[in-house]
Amino acid sequence: MRNLLIVFLLMIWGVCFATSTPLSVMLPPGQYRPLLKVTEDSSKRIKVESFKMDKYPVTNKDFVSFVKNNPKWKKSNVPSLFAGSEYLKLWKDDVTLGKKAPEDAPVVFISWFAAKAYCESKGKTLPTEAQWEYAAAASPTKKFAAYEDASFQKKILEWYGNPTSHPLGAVGKNDANIYGIYDLHERVWEWVLDFNNGLVTGESRGDRTLDQKMFCGSGASGSVDPGDYATFMRYAFRSSLKANYTVSNLGFRCAKELE
Amino acid sequence: MNYYIFGFFLVLFVTGGIATAETHKLPENSMYHLDSKWKTEDGNVISLSDLQGDTHIMTMVFTSCEYACPMIISDIHKITKGLPKKIQKKVRISLFSFDPEKDTPGVLKKFSTKHMLGSNWNMYTSDESTVRELAAVLGVKYKKMENGMFGHSNVISIVDSNGVIVHQQNGLYADPAPAIHKIKEQFE
Amino acid sequence: MKKLFCLMLGLSMVGCTQSNQNNQSQKEAVIKGEEVAILTDAPQVPPAITRKHATKVIVNLETSELKMSLADGVEYTFWTFGGKVPGKFIRVREGDLVEFHLHNHPDSKMPHNIDLHAVTGPGGGAVSSFTAPGHSSTFSFRALNPGLYVYHCATAPVGMHIANGMYGLILVEPKEGLPKVDREYYVMQSEFYTKGAFGDQGHQPFSMEKALEENPDYVVFNGAVDAISGEKSLPAQTGETIRLYVGNGGPNLISSFHVIGEIFDKVHPEGSLSTTNKDVQTTLVPAGGSAVVEFEVDTSGTYILVDHSIFRAFNKGALGMIEVTGKDDKNVFSGKLEDKVYHPEGSTIQNIDEDPAPKVVAQNRAERLEFGKRIYDQNCKACHQAEGKGLATAFPPLASSDYLNADKQRAIKVILEGLEGPITVNGKVFDSVMPAQRLTDEDIANVLTYVYNNWGNSGQNVSPEDVKAVREK
Numbered sequence: 001m002r003n004l005l006i007v008f009l010l011m012i013w014g015v016c017f018a019t020s021t022p023l024s025v026m027l028p029p030g031q032y033r034p035l036l037k038v039t040e041d042s043s044k045r046i047k048v049e050s051f052k053m054d055k056y057p058v059t060n061k062d063f064v065s066f067v068k069n070n071p072k073w074k075k076s077n078v079p080s081l082f083a084g085s086e087y088l089k090l091w092k093d094d095v096t097l098g099k100k101a102p103e104d105a106p107v108v109f110i111s112w113f114a115a116k117a118y119c120e121s122k123g124k125t126l127p128t129e130a131q132w133e134y135a136a137a138a139s140p141t142k143k144f145a146a147y148e149d150a151s152f153q154k155k156i157l158e159w160y161g162n163p164t165s166h167p168l169g170a171v172g173k174n175d176a177n178i179y180g181i182y183d184l185h186e187r188v189w190e191w192v193l194d195f196n197n198g199l200v201t202g203e204s205r206g207d208r209t210l211d212q213k214m215f216c217g218s219g220a221s222g223s224v225d226p227g228d229y230a231t232f233m234r235y236a237f238r239s240s241l242k243a244n245y246t247v248s249n250l251g252f253r254c255a256k257e258l259e
Numbered sequence: 260m261n262y263y264i265f266g267f268f269l270v271l272f273v274t275g276g277i278a279t280a281e282t283h284k285l286p287e288n289s290m291y292h293l294d295s296k297w298k299t300e301d302g303n304v305i306s307l308s309d310l311q312g313d314t315h316i317m318t319m320v321f322t323s324c325e326y327a328c329p330m331i332i333s334d335i336h337k338i339t340k341g342l343p344k345k346i347q348k349k350v351r352i353s354l355f356s357f358d359p360e361k362d363t364p365g366v367l368k369k370f371s372t373k374h375m376l377g378s379n380w381n382m383y384t385s386d387e388s389t390v391r392e393l394a395a396v397l398g399v400k401y402k403k404m405e406n407g408m409f410g411h412s413n414v415i416s417i418v419d420s421n422g423v424i425v426h427q428q429n430g431l432y433a434d435p436a437p438a439i440h441k442i443k444e445q446f447e
Numbered sequence: 448m449k450k451l452f453c454l455m456l457g458l459s460m461v462g463c464t465q466s467n468q469n470n471q472s473q474k475e476a477v478i479k480g481e482e483v484a485i486l487t488d489a490p491q492v493p494p495a496i497t498r499k500h501a502t503k504v505i506v507n508l509e510t511s512e513l514k515m516s517l518a519d520g521v522e523y524t525f526w527t528f529g530g531k532v533p534g535k536f537i538r539v540r541e542g543d544l545v546e547f548h549l550h551n552h553p554d555s556k557m558p559h560n561i562d563l564h565a566v567t568g569p570g571g572g573a574v575s576s577f578t579a580p581g582h583s584s585t586f587s588f589r590a591l592n593p594g595l596y597v598y599h600c601a602t603a604p605v606g607m608h609i610a611n612g613m614y615g616l617i618l619v620e621p622k623e624g625l626p627k628v629d630r631e632y633y634v635m636q637s638e639f640y641t642k643g644a645f646g647d648q649g650h651q652p653f654s655m656e657k658a659l660e661e662n663p664d665y666v667v668f669n670g671a672v673d674a675i676s677g678e679k680s681l682p683a684q685t686g687e688t689i690r691l692y693v694g695n696g697g698p699n700l701i702s703s704f705h706v707i708g709e710i711f712d713k714v715h716p717e718g719s720l721s722t723t724n725k726d727v728q729t730t731l732v733p734a735g736g737s738a739v740v741e742f743e744v745d746t747s748g749t750y751i752l753v754d755h756s757i758f759r760a761f762n763k764g765a766l767g768m769i770e771v772t773g774k775d776d777k778n779v780f781s782g783k784l785e786d787k788v789y790h791p792e793g794s795t796i797q798n799i800d801e802d803p804a805p806k807v808v809a810q811n812r813a814e815r816l817e818f819g820k821r822i823y824d825q826n827c828k829a830c831h832q833a834e835g836k837g838l839a840t841a842f843p844p845l846a847s848s849d850y851l852n853a854d855k856q857r858a859i860k861v862i863l864e865g866l867e868g869p870i871t872v873n874g875k876v877f878d879s880v881m882p883a884q885r886l887t888d889e890d891i892a893n894v895l896t897y898v899y900n901n902w903g904n905s906g907q908n909v910s911p912e913d914v915k916a917v918r919e920k
Contacts, residue, residue, distance in 0.1 A: 046405075080287040081396065086553070086581060112395060125388075158652040161611070162524050163512035163554050189556075196395055197402035229604045229655055233557065236603040240558030240579040243395030247580045248553045 024052045024256065025180045032134035033147055035231045048134045053127060054253040056171040056182050057106035057190060058118060060097050063088075066118050068095055073114055083111035086246045090166060104170035106188045106251035112243040115191045119254035126193040127255035129238070133231070136184040138177040146230070156230040159186040164249035189237055191252040198239035284421075285311075290396045291422035297355070297383035300367035305383070307393070308422070313351045314445040315418040316438075319390075319399050321358040321409050322370040330431050331413055332374060338415070338428075341439040346446050348379065355393055356384040357401055357409040398427065417441045473591045476501035476542030476622075483507070484545075486535035489669045490681055492631040492692060493538040496620050501542035508535060510559040510578070510600070510613070511552040514650070517639060517665060518672035518764065519836065522650040525670070526557065526600070526611035532670030533635035533696060534598065534615025539590050541622045546587045547572065553581035558602055563588070564735070565596035565617045573601040593621035595718035595737040597694050606698055610640055610658050612670060614696030616737060621720055628741060629687035634675065636704070636732065636754060636765060637696035638663035645763060646834055661699040665764050666754060672764035675752070676839040683744050685773035688712075690741045697734030703755040704738060705729040706769070708748070715739040729755050744771045745779040749840075761829055766839060808889055812896070812908065819897025822890050827898075830881075835902045841879055843872040846902030855895075855907055859917040862891050888914040 031045035067073045074094040075087055089109040090101035097103060112126075119125050127135070139145030145152040172182045184190070225231075241247070285291055295307035316335055320328040332354075339347055356362035367382040376382075385393075394401055401411035417426040417438055426441035481503040485493040508528055515532075517523040528534025539545055551559050558579045562571035566588045575586035600613035616633060640658040641651035645665060657663065669675050683689055695702045711727040718737035724730075732738045744750065752767035753760035760766045775782075809815040827845075831837055835845035845851055850872040851858055865883035869876055886894070888911040895909040 079292045081289060081292045157655065160556060161653050163556055196400045198400055229607055232604040237558055240577055245579055249556055
């Protein structure tokens with residue numbers, strides 16, 4: 001009986017191991033600091049359960065093989081509802097990369113729908129904003145560098161301050177963060193599953209309080225740390241997006257909830 | 260024999276043709292491209308694309324909402340009341356729930372009865388991923404709060420028979436006139 | 448909107464009512480035709496509007512993020528409206544219906560939007576124009592109130608978008624037009640907060656700490672040090688009337704705008720064209736505000752535009768120039784007529800010629816350099832700048848200076864006696880005055896040795912004996 005159980009456990013372990021790609025890492029459960037207050041208490045943190053996240057952003061090469069297997073997502077097939085006219089703009093054609101889209105560079109000009117479909121085809125999902133922000137708060141040496149380490153914040157801010165130029169370089173060339181994840185910063189913006197959760201109007205100065213006419217919602221609003229410019233910029237960026245938008249410096253990576 | 264084969268191919272061609280023709284009929288920006296399954300308040304499973312053919316007023320709500328959702332419904336009433344009787348009967352109102360957990364078909368049914376929603380109103384519920392996709396298409400921003408409520412933007416969309424959003428009314432208490440005008444256009 | 452506000456408060460102030468009548472008539476102004484707005488980069492201003500009716504004006508403005516020069520050898524990544532800082536000048540007429548198209552360049556890293564202070568409506572258009580990279584937004588508004596208005600980006604974090612250069616001016620001409628003048632220029636002041644100090648070379652990223660402390664490294668006109676000085680001075684002829692459209696993008700500082708050697712004949716303070724102040728020396732231009740100033744230039748020469756919070760002008764770059772040429776009116780200004788020695792209280796008290804005893808004497812070259820730097824910082828730096836780079840066409844450079852390196856004795860003499868009149872330094876002509884410095888032989892030896900041994904100079908040493916020799920000649 002006991003032997004049977006062990007065999008059974010081993011099988012489960014084997015299955016898990018086989019299905020999980022070695023290119024993702026497990027993050028421990030923890031808490032992250034939201035940009036906007038969730039309650040009047042600005043020290044309030046949001047709990048994040050343990051989850052897996054891809055080490056690297058999805059590359060052009062990855063995405064070529066995806067569209068080959070899922071012709072629905074080829075440039076020439078996808079309806080504008082799912083991706084704007086600039087979809088995979090740097091590619092030469094449906095399945096050929098252009099000079100400006102090296103194989104190992106993050107895929108950009110990608111819509112939320114396409115990114116979501118890619119992750120789902122791998123049995124994964126896009127990371128939620130909470131998961132992404134939680135992972136991205138870490139520097140190579142600290143879990144919560146984004147809240148504590150001014151030099152880390154400054155470095156991110158400097159990247160945000162510079163325009164993008166193509167071709168982008170290969171993924172995985174910078175240092176990994178403490179969890180072993182690469183390129184969350186200083187490469188491309190990344191889609192999150194709930195990019196459209198921002199209850200802001202684009203009128204950033206009025207967004208200290210929730211516009212009750214535009215948004216149904218209760219309780220507190222306003223930012224936890226008005227000096228956290230890097231996070232502000234990510235939220236502003238996300239809130240400027242629609243699901244079929246494709247942008248020159250916006251890519252994605254996948255994550256997976258633990259069952 | 261040859262005729263049989265020919266006949267077989269003919270059938271194949273015709274049926275295949277119909278299927279493609281149908282999807283191709285949809286404009287590129289039609290929301291009915293979404294592969295999206297929902298349950299009605301009566302527990303029937305439908306595809307979003309089943310709504311094709313009618314003009315819809317669409318919005319997203321959740322039934323435990325205390326503040327804005329009743330206001331949205333009253334804003335929709337303001338729109339429908341401004342329509343000629345004939346159109347009032349033809350336009351369909353579809354409310355999609357944010358809340359896969361609490362808003363079961365039964366709960367939707369109760370809500371519908373309580374608010375005396377007419378026969379051309381329908382309520383729909385689905386899973387989280389489907390809700391997120393529809394919200395993305397309708398341009399609705401939302402977020403689940405810690406207390407189980409949803410913060411969301413108030414958007415009423417007028418959707419034509421092909422699934423193209425032809426007008427959006429943003430925010431509560433907006434002037435219903437532009438929406439009324441757009442709906443009337445659909446029936447001209 | 449304004450009307451509503453008045454009614455709600457139950458106010459019946461005259462000003463309010465009048466403005467309402469005006470707004471009412473502007474709202475109802477008949478729109479005839481359509482045109483695409485001519486937009487210009489500073490310091491140019493689009494031509495005056497001659498039409499006598501309201502029209503639909505189409506404005507196309509592109510936001511882009513570009514690496515450009517902030518000062519000699521200093522690069523900055525500017526976020527711009529139209530590829531330059533400040534943004535394009537927009538000129539419309541009261542009553543016009545403005546159809547605004549904001550295009551965000553695909554290579555932008557940020558979403559952007561625009562808040563025009565000339566707009567009556569939520570956010571000045573900020574929400575309606577919020578645009579992701581590679582997208583365009585359109586909205587329209589009626590230009591109800593004449594005036595000179597600032598526009599800027601209002602995307603979070605607003606401060607950073609403004610600090611990086613996202614502002615410009617929109618002029619709403621009154622329906623009767625503005626009086627004709629000979630020249631119009633567009634001048635906009637703003638500050639930059641960089642990681643390095645003023646003049647630190649290379650690409651300088653934005654410093655959030657300094658922005659929060661409101662302690663800029665650069666305060667400039669038209670987006671860069673020397674953007675309107677030297678060869679790029681604003682030209683004018685004597686006898687002409689000049690109108691400056693002056694804006695202040697901030698993000699933080701209020702400008703005390705002044706033109707050295709001019710009195711503003713007219714100022715429309717805060718950009719309000721219905722208000723005119725006369726005979727003004729210095730006018731305040733608030734952050735996110737403007738002023739229109741007019742003056743006639745009678746005498747040729749260089750008129751220097753400054754923020755009269757004067758350290759900003761001489762140490763942070765807030766300096767521009769109007770170069771006036773033509774016939775002088777000696778009646779207005781004579782120029783220097785005579786120069787003679789001045790003896791206060793008769794001529795009984797003579798200048799004390801003896802050098803005060805030097806407190807510390809340099810014992811070696813290292814000390815000479817160290818003391819020399821102190822002398823430099825106290826006596827020379829304000830004009831010749833920290834790295835000896837000089838300033839505009841006013842103060843010649845001491846760094847890699849051919850004039851300096853060519854002749855040690857001459858250099859000593861200049862410090863002892865001062866220098867006046869044109870000299871050529873590194874191929875550029877400078878024509879200004881350096882006063883004689885009251886320094887000891889020891890001090891002069893130290894400071895010259897310091898200068899000669901820095902910034903690419905010849906490395907010569909100067910001893911107190913060298914100075915003494917020149918002094919006694």
